[in-house]
Amino acid sequence: MSARLYPAHFEAIASALQAIFLKGNYADKEISRVLKEDKKRGSKDRAFIAEQTYGVVRNYRLLKHLAELENPTSREDFWRLTGAWLLHNGTNLPGWKEFGNLSRERVEERMATVDDKRAVRESIPDWLDALGTDQLGDNWGATLTALNEQAPVVLRTNRLKTTPEELIKALAKESILTEHIAADALLVTERRNLFATKAFKAGHFELQDFSSQQAAPSLDVDPSHTVIDACAGAGGKSLHLAALMQNRGKLLSLDVHNWKLEELKKRAKRAGVNNLETRAISSTKIVKRLTERADRLLLDVPCSGLGVLRRNPDAKWKLNPDFLERVITEQADILARYSRMVKPGGKMVYATCSILPRENDDQVDRFLNEEAGKDWTLARKHTYLPQVEGYDGFFVSVLDRT
Structure with a gap:
């Protein structure tokens, strides 16, 4: 993990998660909100907050099981969910009171109980798992696992202004590495703030997935x-x-x-x-x-x-x-x-x-x-x-x- 753990990070994550799950707000809007609240944060800190928030949202049902929480509502509940997510991914937690009695051993014990419970393990509602099974049959399991992974970042070259080859060079000058994968599509191999680049402001590309x-x-x-x-x-x-x-x-x-x-x-x-x-x-x-x-x-x-x-x-x-x-x-x-x-x-x-x-x-x-x-x-x-x-x-x- 590239960022150090600070209480302020977990406060921001908990604030975003409460708005997402208790108010029904959109995750991207809430993450943007909490990141704007402290403009002094560095890029690693901002990335940590965004990635952990998305991680909890993506794995919400599983993390409730791992953290032994039935209906998270409080600030401490969402701290605990985030702590369970970090432990699940191999990160050691500080001894802060908000994490309570969370331990890697207990998280691993709880994880072992969901091997045969796909809807919990892949963190989706039961009705959606049944629908996917009905619609995709044997393909559903692999599709669901892939849908729970972090999405790649793909750009579409605007050929009205440039070419993929020229765009690769221009982005490299701004320390953004890309790979030409097909037609107008470039895969970003290192995540950065693409919207701040000269190439984006000049209209040389749009974010658009390969598919x-x-x-x-x-x-x-x-x-x-x-x-x-x-x-x-x-x-x-x-x-x-x-x-x-x-x-x-x-x-x-x-x-x-x-x-x-x-x-x-x-x-x-x-x-x-x-x-x-x-x-x-x-x-x-x-x-x-x-x-x-x-x-x-x-x-x-x-x-x-x-x-x-x-x-x-x-x-x-x-x-x-x-x-x-x-x-x-x-x-x-x-x-x-x-x-x-x-x-x-x-x-x-x-x-x-x-x-x-x-x-x-x-x-x-x-x-x-x-x-x-x-x-x-x-x-x-x-x-x-x-x-x-x-x-x-x-x-x-x-x-x-x-």
């Missing part, structure tokens, strides 16, 4: 096309499409949340993108007016997010079966209605950051067997699994309209 980077190229766009990104969000894939279109043609980014599109505008300016227009989906008329206007359509639809649990580990404590059912209904509706925006002879990509067939293969099959999909054929599909490709769980399917 996510497979969606835009699958559309096979060219500079003459009219392309619609209909669930654009903050626009990572829209920016990728703009680069693939060489900043030409027409790129329309849609979303039901206007604030996300405002963020996209800022990112597009930094990236040097000027062929992009944003439009909020304020009513069903917006989509109807675009009927058969697109040569290419990207549908990166709302989903459970189960493929990106490594990045958002708190999601597994916020998800529930009712939400999953609602999002599956929403996906089917989007696929049926938005697909009308594609011209005959055009192409559509349906994508999710989920690994569940119910959100992926089953949705595509359902669409193709209904009236809305009668003019469509499946060209190809692929589910990216973290234990296979090594990156986020993600689904990409390519459909052609006749």
Whole structure:
């Protein structure tokens, strides 16, 4: 461990964890909050706080078992969970009173009792373990283990401004080491504050996982096309499409949340993108007016997010079966209605950051067997699994309209 143990670190971690688990706040926002509260901390101290907080969130159910806590609520409870996490990872604890009678021996004894209890060992709700087993069968165990690991950091080179080779050199000058892994993707081999780099501020790259980077190229766009990104969000894939279109043609980014599109505008300016227009989906008329206007359509639809649990580990404590059912209904509706925006002879990509067939293969099959999909054929599909490709769980399917 690179940082020394200070009480102030554990206070920050406990504060973040209480907000995450007792108030339902998002982990990334809470970690950012506690790090901003003391600007005197060095980079190692900040990294320690962030990593241990994420570690506890990721392993929350297991750590409750190891720390012998049924329902953590107090500051001392969350100190104890963090202490159990450190002991589990081989770190010796100071003799502070907040850790009570925690010992490595007791943690190891408790760990030995969960060998045959996957939901506890991998720290997920029972309903989610049952769902994964039903959906992925023998693949679920390996997928779950991989989803509990720390996510790699991958960049997407902005080819409107640079090349992967030039970006590697530029980042190396700022002591950030990267490896070219595929197409526009660079793997960061040493974690640092990427947003403070000259290269980021100049718009030379975006943070985007390798799996996510497979969606835009699958559309096979060219500079003459009219392309619609209909669930654009903050626009990572829209920016990728703009680069693939060489900043030409027409790129329309849609979303039901206007604030996300405002963020996209800022990112597009930094990236040097000027062929992009944003439009909020304020009513069903917006989509109807675009009927058969697109040569290419990207549908990166709302989903459970189960493929990106490594990045958002708190999601597994916020998800529930009712939400999953609602999002599956929403996906089917989007696929049926938005697909009308594609011209005959055009192409559509349906994508999710989920690994569940119910959100992926089953949705595509359902669409193709209904009236809305009668003019469509499946060209190809692929589910990216973290234990296979090594990156986020993600689904990409390519459909052609006749």
